[in-house]
Amino acid sequence: xxxxxxxxxxxxxxxxxxxxxxxxxxxxxxxxxxxxxxxxxxxxxxxxxxxxxxxxxxxxxxxxxxxxxxxxxxxxxxxxxxxxxxxxxxxxxxxxxxxxxxxxxxxxxxxxxxxxxxxxxxxxxxxxxxxxxxxxxxxxxxxxxxxxxxxxxxxxxxxxxxxxxxxxxxxxxxxxxxxxxxxxxxxxxxxxxxxxxxxxxxxxxxxxxxxxxxxxxxxxxxxxxxxxxxxxxxxxxxxxxxxxxxxxxxxxxxxxxxxxxxxxxxxxxxxxxxxxxxxxxxxxxxxxxxxxxxxxxxxxxxxxxxxxxxxxxxxxxxxxxxxxxxxxxxxxxxxxxxxxxxxxxxxxxxxxxxxxxxxxxxxxxxxxxxxxxxxxxxxxxxxxxxxxxxxxxxxxxxxxxxxxxxxxxxxxxxxxxxxxxxxxxxxxxxxxxxxxxxxxxxxxxxxxxxxxxxxxxxxxxxxxxxxxxxxxxxxxxxxxxxxxxxxxxxxxxxxxxxxxxxxxxxxxxxxxxxxxxxxxxxxxxxxxxxxxxxxxxxxxxxxxxxxxxxxxxxxxxxxxxxxxxxxxxxxxxxxxxxxxxxxxxxxxx
Amino acid sequence: xxxxxxxxxxxxxxxxxxxxxxxxxxxxxxxxxxxxxxxxxxxxxxxxxxxxxxxxxxxxxxxxxxxxxxxxxxxxxxxxxxxxxxxxxxxxxxxxxxxxxxxxxxxxxxxxxxxxxxxxxxxxxxxxxxxxxxxxxxxxxxxxxxxxxxxxxxxxxxxxxxxxxxxxxxxxxxxxxxxxxxxxxxxxxxxxxxxxxxxxxxxxxxxxxxxxxxxxxxxxxxxxxxxxxxxxxxxxxxxxxxxxxxxxxxxxxxxxxxxxxxxxxxxxxxxxxxxxxxxxxxxxxxxxxxxxxxxxxxxxxxxxxxxxxxxxxxxxxxxxxxxxxxxxxxxxxxxxxxxxxxxxxxx
Numbered sequence: 001x002x003x004x005x006x007x008x009x010x011x012x013x014x015x016x017x018x019x020x021x022x023x024x025x026x027x028x029x030x031x032x033x034x035x036x037x038x039x040x041x042x043x044x045x046x047x048x049x050x051x052x053x054x055x056x057x058x059x060x061x062x063x064x065x066x067x068x069x070x071x072x073x074x075x076x077x078x079x080x081x082x083x084x085x086x087x088x089x090x091x092x093x094x095x096x097x098x099x100x101x102x103x104x105x106x107x108x109x110x111x112x113x114x115x116x117x118x119x120x121x122x123x124x125x126x127x128x129x130x131x132x133x134x135x136x137x138x139x140x141x142x143x144x145x146x147x148x149x150x151x152x153x154x155x156x157x158x159x160x161x162x163x164x165x166x167x168x169x170x171x172x173x174x175x176x177x178x179x180x181x182x183x184x185x186x187x188x189x190x191x192x193x194x195x196x197x198x199x200x201x202x203x204x205x206x207x208x209x210x211x212x213x214x215x216x217x218x219x220x221x222x223x224x225x226x227x228x229x230x231x232x233x234x235x236x237x238x239x240x241x242x243x244x245x246x247x248x249x250x251x252x253x254x255x256x257x258x259x260x261x262x263x264x265x266x267x268x269x270x271x272x273x274x275x276x277x278x279x280x281x282x283x284x285x286x287x288x289x290x291x292x293x294x295x296x297x298x299x300x301x302x303x304x305x306x307x308x309x310x311x312x313x314x315x316x317x318x319x320x321x322x323x324x325x326x327x328x329x330x331x332x333x334x335x336x337x338x339x340x341x342x343x344x345x346x347x348x349x350x351x352x353x354x355x356x357x358x359x360x361x362x363x364x365x366x367x368x369x370x371x372x373x374x375x376x377x378x379x380x381x382x383x384x385x386x387x388x389x390x391x392x393x394x395x396x397x398x399x400x401x402x403x404x405x406x407x408x409x410x411x412x413x414x415x416x417x418x419x420x421x422x423x424x425x426x427x428x429x430x431x432x433x434x435x436x437x438x439x440x441x442x443x444x445x446x447x448x449x450x451x452x453x454x455x456x457x458x459x460x461x462x463x464x465x466x467x468x469x470x471x472x473x474x475x476x477x478x479x480x481x482x483x484x485x486x487x488x489x490x491x492x493x494x495x496x497x498x499x500x501x502x503x504x505x506x507x508x509x510x511x512x513x514x515x516x517x518x519x520x521x522x523x524x525x526x527x528x529x530x531x532x533x534x535x536x537x538x539x540x541x542x543x544x545x546x547x548x549x550x551x552x553x554x555x556x557x558x559x560x561x562x563x564x565x566x567x568x569x570x571x572x573x574x575x576x577x578x579x580x581x582x583x584x585x586x587x588x589x
Numbered sequence: 590x591x592x593x594x595x596x597x598x599x600x601x602x603x604x605x606x607x608x609x610x611x612x613x614x615x616x617x618x619x620x621x622x623x624x625x626x627x628x629x630x631x632x633x634x635x636x637x638x639x640x641x642x643x644x645x646x647x648x649x650x651x652x653x654x655x656x657x658x659x660x661x662x663x664x665x666x667x668x669x670x671x672x673x674x675x676x677x678x679x680x681x682x683x684x685x686x687x688x689x690x691x692x693x694x695x696x697x698x699x700x701x702x703x704x705x706x707x708x709x710x711x712x713x714x715x716x717x718x719x720x721x722x723x724x725x726x727x728x729x730x731x732x733x734x735x736x737x738x739x740x741x742x743x744x745x746x747x748x749x750x751x752x753x754x755x756x757x758x759x760x761x762x763x764x765x766x767x768x769x770x771x772x773x774x775x776x777x778x779x780x781x782x783x784x785x786x787x788x789x790x791x792x793x794x795x796x797x798x799x800x801x802x803x804x805x806x807x808x809x810x811x812x813x814x815x816x817x818x819x820x821x822x823x824x825x826x827x828x829x830x831x832x833x834x835x836x837x838x839x840x841x842x843x844x845x846x847x848x849x850x851x852x853x854x855x856x857x858x859x860x861x862x863x864x865x866x867x868x869x870x871x872x873x874x875x876x877x878x879x880x881x882x883x884x885x886x887x888x889x890x891x892x893x894x895x896x897x898x899x900x901x902x903x904x905x906x907x908x909x910x911x912x913x914x915x916x917x918x919x920x921x922x923x924x925x926x927x928x929x930x931x932x933x934x935x936x
Contacts, residue, residue: 055740057747102917109626109739110920113876116747117916120869124913128906237865241747248744287759293752300745301733 002319017162021155030154031270035263036161037222042246043168043258044215049244050252051176052208053188054104055112058119059243062213064235065122066092066220068132071230075141076131081225082144088221089214096213097206104205119240126232137231144225151225161222165259168215171453172255178452178461179445184208186428186439192390193426195410196419198443198504207449238289245296251306253430260308268295320482323434323465329444332417332505334537335401337367341508341539342387347396349379349386356382358563359396364508369530369540371550371571374560375583380543381423383560384512387541388420389413401507415443419506421497423513423543429486433477433496436485437468440503471499475529491517495526502533509533511542515549527553551575559583597782598898604787604856606894607794608634611849612871613878613890614798615842620880621818622838623831625731625742630846631868632753633723637850638859639757641715642766644702651760652718653698656691659725664688666729687728691721708771712851719847723839732832750865757861765863768854790852797848798887801841814838866909870897873916879923889919 021029045059069091070084103114127135143150144160151157175181183204186194194201224230233239242265250261269292276287303310335341342364349357357379364370372380385391387398389410398406405413414420419440427436441464447457472478475495477488485496494514501509514530515523523546530540530553544550550557550571557574559566561583567574574580612630619627636652643650664687671679698714706714730749734741774785805811817824817834825831853859853867874893878885893912900908 055744099917102921106920109743110876110923112740112743113626114917114920116869117873117913117920121910121913124907124910128910237747238751241744241751244744245748287755290752290755290759293748293755296748297730297745297752300741300748301730304741 003321006318014166017166018159021158026154029158031266033154033158033161033226035259035266036158036165037219037226038243038246038262038266039165039259040168040219040222041216041243042250042262043172043255044212044219045243045247046250046252046255046258046261047172047184047215048208048212049247050254050257051184051187052205054205054209055244056115056119056212057112057237057240057244058115058122059212059216060235060237060239061119061122062092062096062216063220063223063239063243064126064230064232065095066217067224067230067235068126068138068220070221070224071138071141072132074225075138080145081142081221084224085221089217092213092217092220093210096210100206100209104202104209115240116237120237123232123236126235133231135232137229139229141224141228141230143228154226157222157226161226164218164222168218169255169259174455175449175453176255178455178457179442179447179464180204180207180449180452182431182435182439183442185431185435189426189428192410193422196388196390196414196422196426197439197500198411198414199439200409200411211449241296242292245292245299248304249296249299249306251308251310254306254308254312257306257308261306264307268292322481323462323469326459326462326466329441329460329463329467329505332507334507335366337365337537339366341366341401342541343397343399344383344387345397345399347383347386347398348394349382349391350394355563357386357560360560360563360565361396362558362565362568364539364541366507366539367534367537368556369534369542369554371554371557372541372543372560373545373547373550373557374566377562378560379563380560381512382563384420384510384541384543388418388510414504417507418510419501419504419508420510421494421501421512421514423516425490425493425497427485427493427496427500429484431485432482433472433485433488433499434465434468434481436496437471437499437503438464440471440500441467443504468499468503471502472496474502475499476525489517491519491522494518495522498529507539509538509540511540511544513543513545515544515546523549594902598902599895600783600787602895602898603891604790604894605853605897606874606891607790608849608853609867609871609874609890609894610794610887611797611845611852612867613874613886614801614883615845616868616872616875617878617880617883617886618801618814618838618845619842620875622814623727623731623735623742623835624739625727626739626746626872626880627723627839627842628743628746628750628868628872629723629726629753629864630842631866631871632750632757632864633719633843633846634850634853634867635859635861635864636722636757636761637715637719637847638768638854638863639761639766639861640718641711641851641854642768642859643761644711644715645768647702647705649699649702650715650718651757651762652722653695655756655760656695656718656721656725659722659729660688660691663725663728687725691725694718694721715851716844716847719850720840720843723843723846724836727835727839731835735832735835750868754862754865757864761861763861765858765860766854767858768851770855771851786852786855790856793848793852794887797845798883801845801883804841810837870894870912873912873919876916876919876923 020032041059041063045056048054048056066088069088070081073079073084073087074081099118103111106114126132132138143152144157151160176185183199187201187204191201246261246265247258249264250257272288272291340363345361347357347360360383372383374380382391386393389408393406397404400416400418405416445460445464447460451457469478469481472481475498477492477496477499485493488496494517498514515526518526527549533540554571556569557571558568559574559580566579566583567577612634615630616627619625640650640652664684667683667687668680671677671683694717698718701710701714726749730745731742734745770786771789772785805815813829814834814837816827817829817831821831870893871890874890875886877889877892896915897908897912900911
């Protein structure tokens with residue numbers, strides 16, 4: 001599909017939406033109104049859960065905070081619903097920021113459990129605060145007015161709701177295709193990956209979390225002024241899981257999935273309410289939740305991918321345009337050749353009783369290629385993780401470019417100019433090659449959340465895209481920039497990681513077994529690439545098991561064995577060292 | 590607050606906490622063996638109370654219908670997956686375990702009820718009826734996704750809880766029940782009145798925790814369960830079937846949840862949906878133990894009970910808000926205390 005075709009589809013969808021109230025009966029319009037309102041909360045959850053990988057059961061509580069805030073302003077204090085909107089957005093985002101600040105450092109399921117906890121606590125609060133009508137709720141909420149027109153009829157508010165939904169959809173698509181959005185999409189790859197690109201994982205999680213709450217707040221504001229009455233019921237834990245269901249059924253990784261999921265769940269619910277009484281008289285209320293939960297469980301067992309990604313696979317591939325030449329991104333001032341770049345002194349790291357790295361000291365000078373070798377379990381990868389900040393140093397000092405980085409956070413070390421690849425490849429398999437490499441440019445670019453959503457900083461984006469394409473071409477993957485990274489063979493995935501690291505314009509490149517899984521010809525090409533990088537004054541530190549590859553490439557070698565440094569020197573000297581031979585071959589025969 | 594009131598609140602809290610202890614231990618057991626955070630345990634406890642109340646009232650408990658429906662469904666699923674795998678010869682065994690055995694239990698209850706059994710027999714019947722539910726749910730809901738991420742299993746678990754609440758309303762109706770006390774004895778300790786029920790709850794918590802401990806340390810099945818908890822693949826290589834270990838874990842857990850339901854029924858009025866709060870509070874306790882430590886879970890659950898007791902004295906309406914808000918600092922502490930490796934990713 002071309003960009004023009006996609007645009008035509010979007011325009012056709014908007015025309016249908018505008019025409020709907022003139023064709024449909026009032027009941028259908030009301031149904032559409034609720035679908036739109038639920039869509040907003042579900043889109044937020046699609047960003048948080050699908051894109052960011054943070055499963056939240058508490059979205060309904062955010063919708064509730066906004067609904068109660070605007071009800072308090074407009075119904076209890078008689079101010080305009082627009083003031084209610086302001087308070088709803090501010091309160092919800094503030095609560096989300098505080099909750100996020102406290103909980104987002106939690107790992108995996110602990111984080112999700114905390115959303116159950118605060119979701120419940122907030123829902124209980126609504127039912128127990130005297131000023132908010134306890135479990136009886138608040139009534140007499142005024143309709144929203146635009147100028148002199150009060151949006152009383154369902155077709156009137158319909159236009160407001162769907163205008164917001166369409167705007168939110170477009171902004172979210174823009175956002176996901178921008179610098180911050182790509183960082184959000186990288187979150188599921190784990191903290192180590194994200195931080196190694198100079199991205200603060202916590203900061204991006206917090207932004208995503210507050211954004212989801214912001215959308216929930218829009219939803220809650222509209223909900224309060226559409227139904228004109230609120231009670232704690234629609235914001236409880238049950239509704240929390242219903243939002244999750246909408247986001248996941250629609251396809252959690254997809255923003256449009258939020259709308260599709262909200263539509264399907266709402267229509268299904270309606271159908272269940274219509275038809276269940278025919279099957280089971282008198283018990284329909286109970287069966288409704290059973291039927292719903294059963295459907296959700298079945299869905300999670302059988303079709304976790306969701307509807308929108310499934311349909312998108314059936315459509316013809318969108319034709320994306322190859323990045324065109326653009327002004328280059330600013331480059332780092334490389335240190336003069338021969339200056340001291342890395343100085344590790346007495347570095348130690350323990351895992352319980354095991355000393356993985358024991359009193360290791362070595363230096364790397366600018367413009368060198370240094371090989372770190374040793375038998376399996378020698379502590380090479382641990383040493384890399386200490387150097388890049390993925391692990392904390394227990395004792396000793398590491399300095400980079402004359403400054404101690406021993407206690408720096410991983411993302412700060414990355415921003416100081418160390419880019420790395422991983423022994424176990426960490427790519428985003430469902431993102432294109434180009435997008436994966438674009439992640440590398442994160443620390444060199446500065447487009448923020450709002451600028452990204454409004455596509456304001458297109459010059460920088462064009463430069464970043466062209467830079468990414470050039471790095472892809474440099475490592476030999478430039479012919480298919482829109483292939484998904486997961487479709488590459490393992491050897492090429494390692495090479496793609498190098499392109500991503502190069503896109504960060506580092507001073508030091510740290511490569512963990514870059515040649516593993518490559519064929520001989522590919523290894524020769526890789527060696528050639530690394531030599532050309534050295535010629536460009538880049539410094540390289542690498543771990544590799546292929547001795548032929550290492551010996552022919554590197555300037556110096558550091559040998560580790562059982563966590564300690566065995567020796568250090570030129571390749572030929574190291575090759576002849578008796579201790580090294582003993583470590584590798586188990587004693588001189 | 591005087592010391593007398595504080596003492597009464599503390600004893601009350603410990604009694605409530607002891608009930609949570611049993612459910613919390615079951616939660617830890619299921620999580621370590623199957624990685625499922627089994628939120629519906631509280632529902633199992635509530636259903637036991639409702640079953641006992643129906644038996645007391647000489648009515649056929651709604652549990653019968655629930656067990657029959659679940660057994661039919663589980664048997665059907667097992668049969669289909671066996672036929673698909675071309676293992677028809679294992680069909681009779683599957684039908685026996687998933688259909689016949691639960692139906693035999695139902696039959697025993699139905700027959701015994703005619704003879705107006707005394708209280709101890711009714712207790713046993715209630716527990717018997719409750720036992721098949723979790724293993725059947727395991728077969729229907731969790732077995733097809735047993736290798737999924739903890740997050741997926743958690744999401745399914747929360748959805749399952751809501752299904753069970755609906756089923757509870759369907760099979761038990763909206764009325765709350767409070768069963769007759771198991772004992773009318775009472776005693777005084779240091780001038781504070783302590784009811785026999787409280788003593789019974791504490792005794793049961795100690796006895797059943799002790800039994801579980803003995804089971805893990807002195808029986809081969811117990812050791813197999815512990816092995817599965819440490820490493821599923823490793824256990825499988827040693828000839829332990831994780832699915833069977835899971836079934837045993839669910840049976841044991843259900844027993845604990847059932848006992849706690851019986852113990853709490855004379856103290857609190859239990860509705861079809863009371864289980865959620867019981868389960869979640871026990872779960873707060875389990876998290877104190879990092880979801881892996883039994884003593885930690887037990888201490889945590891006791892703590893939740895005491896906190897709830899004092900919180901309800903200060904503000905009865907906000908006690909649940911206080912208990913759940915407390916979970917966040919506990920989670921933070923656990924998260925800092927445990928060195929978790931890179932989180933699992935699902936594409």
